Amino acid sequence: MKVSLIQQEFKGNKKDTVKHTVEMIEKSNGELVILQELHQNEYFCKCEDTKYFSYAEDFEKDVKFWAEVSRKKNIVLVTSLFEKVMDGIYYNSAVVFDRGRVAGKYRKTHIPDDPGFYEKFYFTPGDEIEPIDTSVGKLGVLVCWDQWYPEPARIMALKGAEILIYPTAIGWLMCPEERLDELCEKENNKQEKEKMLNAWISVQRGHAVANGVYVIAVNRVGKEKDESGCLGGIEFWGNSFVFGPQGEEITRGGLKEEIIEVDIDLENAKEIRKIWPFFRDRRIELYECIKNRYC
Amino acid sequence: MKVSLIQQEFKGNKKDTVKHTVEMIEKSNGELVILQELHQNEYFCKCEDTKYFSYAEDFEKDVKFWAEVSRKKNIVLVTSLFEKVMDGIYYNSAVVFDRGRVAGKYRKTHIPDDPGFYEKFYFTPGDEIEPIDTSVGKLGVLVCWDQWYPEPARIMALKGAEILIYPTAIGWLMCPEERLDELCEKENNKQEKEKMLNAWISVQRGHAVANGVYVIAVNRVGKEKDESGCLGGIEFWGNSFVFGPQGEEITRGGLKEEIIEVDIDLENAKEIRKIWPFFRDRRIELYECIKNRYC
Numbered sequence: 107m108k109v110s111l112i113q114q115e116f117k118g119n120k121k122d123t124v125k126h127t128v129e130m131i132e133k134s135n136g137e138l139v140i141l142q143e144l145h146q147n148e149y150f151c152k153c154e155d156t157k158y159f160s161y162a163e164d165f166e167k168d169v170k171f172w173a174e175v176s177r178k179k180n181i182v183l184v185t186s187l188f189e190k191v192m193d194g195i196y197y198n199s200a201v202v203f204d205r206g207r208v209a210g211k212y213r214k215t216h217i218p219d220d221p222g223f224y225e226k227f228y229f230t231p232g233d234e235i236e237p238i239d240t241s242v243g244k245l246g247v248l249v250c251w252d253q254w255y256p257e258p259a260r261i262m263a264l265k266g267a268e269i270l271i272y273p274t275a276i277g278w279l280m281c282p283e284e285r286l287d288e289l290c291e292k293e294n295n296k297q298e299k300e301k302m303l304n305a306w307i308s309v310q311r312g313h314a315v316a317n318g319v320y321v322i323a324v325n326r327v328g329k330e331k332d333e334s335g336c337l338g339g340i341e342f343w344g345n346s347f348v349f350g351p352q353g354e355e356i357t358r359g360g361l362k363e364e365i366i367e368v369d370i371d372l373e374n375a376k377e378i379r380k381i382w383p384f385f386r387d388r389r390i391e392l393y394e395c396i397k398n399r400y401c
Numbered sequence: 402m403k404v405s406l407i408q409q410e411f412k413g414n415k416k417d418t419v420k421h422t423v424e425m426i427e428k429s430n431g432e433l434v435i436l437q438e439l440h441q442n443e444y445f446c447k448c449e450d451t452k453y454f455s456y457a458e459d460f461e462k463d464v465k466f467w468a469e470v471s472r473k474k475n476i477v478l479v480t481s482l483f484e485k486v487m488d489g490i491y492y493n494s495a496v497v498f499d500r501g502r503v504a505g506k507y508r509k510t511h512i513p514d515d516p517g518f519y520e521k522f523y524f525t526p527g528d529e530i531e532p533i534d535t536s537v538g539k540l541g542v543l544v545c546w547d548q549w550y551p552e553p554a555r556i557m558a559l560k561g562a563e564i565l566i567y568p569t570a571i572g573w574l575m576c577p578e579e580r581l582d583e584l585c586e587k588e589n590n591k592q593e594k595e596k597m598l599n600a601w602i603s604v605q606r607g608h609a610v611a612n613g614v615y616v617i618a619v620n621r622v623g624k625e626k627d628e629s630g631c632l633g634g635i636e637f638w639g640n641s642f643v644f645g646p647q648g649e650e651i652t653r654g655g656l657k658e659e660i661i662e663v664d665i666d667l668e669n670a671k672e673i674r675k676i677w678p679f680f681r682d683r684r685i686e687l688y689e690c691i692k693n694r695y696c
Contacts, residue, residue: 215687216684231684233687235690251682254610254677255611256552257687257691258684259551260552260691261687261690264695264696265690302647304647305610305677308603308606308610308648309607309610309611311603311607312603312604312605312606312607312608312610312611315603315604315607316549316550316551316604352596353599353603354600381515382600385694387512387513388511388552388694389511389552389553390691390692392528392529392552393556393691395559396559396685396688397685397689400559400560400561400680401556401559401560
């Protein structure tokens, strides 16, 4: 199966950004096409501002729009949208379309809150970790911060997910010139930046091995200023990737916009699980502690 | 704190092997010294033969011996011994000594059974995942096959382990000349070998990131023939390593015997957990499925 990862930058407004995304989808050759986290807009969680809730008002319209894109191109399409369900409840939702039909939805369950990533202000945490059945396989769609947790990855695999998919928006904090303090300096240190990027790759690569599944992350690129002026903004680090069921790197993007395309073989993952039978030997009677905050 | 990883080969019999290990310990400079899995003997699980149970008969004597080694050198010493508790119950036990005293014991909980690694024949699974308190910190000692599982790593971290330590015996299957069949050929393919080694490294590196802890594995080296003649034997792949709490590679050994020494800074891991606060955001109410075989 051919998979296309659309790694892109924000084009200044929703209209131009969506137009560009659709053009990239048109150029792509995948049966399964994956977009990055909150791909319609800038990554607005760089600061806490109520004005951004308006982005969620068009959720129903957005769903119709992307359904139509997936129908026209005859693809399975993983999108990432800002969903309003009522005043005061907003989700960071990955909606999956299967050749025109809504196949399912995953609402981000693990929500970060760190300088430049103020997501707890915007997003109600989702309460379900369920794979989504599509014509190309059972997709374990999770979102960004979820990727740092072995638990949702494991749960998706135990529920039959054949691929883990993470739409993502992650990058390095940029320093505003007037605030070159210690934290900023540390963030701007080349070695520290590499460490962060590698940590992000490593933890997901680990999920691939532990669960004998393909793992795909699609990340944003480009620099986005923090409009509040409190922080400098974020330089999204791209590096969208596909790892195989032994953690082998199948492809990895760079720091620029690109369509990353690979063939993956889901049958291969099934063979791997026969000779690396980790699921067989889990000691579930000893895992109670995992359901606690700490033990 | 300085840590020494003793990566060694089997010297033909227990006496010579232990003598060599003690010499390596004498040369080492770590306050914490870690030995590989079942370091006193050959890796006998290459075939199923009742004669090897005799290796567990001297467990009490072995404990006294290694306690004395740790007392003399004034170190914390992680050993890996074959433990008999009664006829029919034998454990693969990591015994940790703290300057002469037994600090604690971990009995391998996840037991493999694959061609060349017939451990279910020999080992009763341990029923406790608990870190061991020592004068150099709280050690999350696990053993080999455990390393492929995010659950024991997570449990150790939730229970306060500051370092995960995996004594290990893993390698590539060697082909007997008379049996160059397809499985053997696959095992001997250079690319497949790299994939396996990298999978082993990747999954443990993932534990370091997910849990913000140091991860140390000490693996055996050398080729050991399968005495039963059923399989060719195992070429143990060494590559003992230390990863930091962001998954950064601090050191990695090669395919030969060596004492690998590094300084690690446990305070650093504490700082990392402040800015990468994964433990804060776990969604424990959604993790029930992890306690099931499958969901």
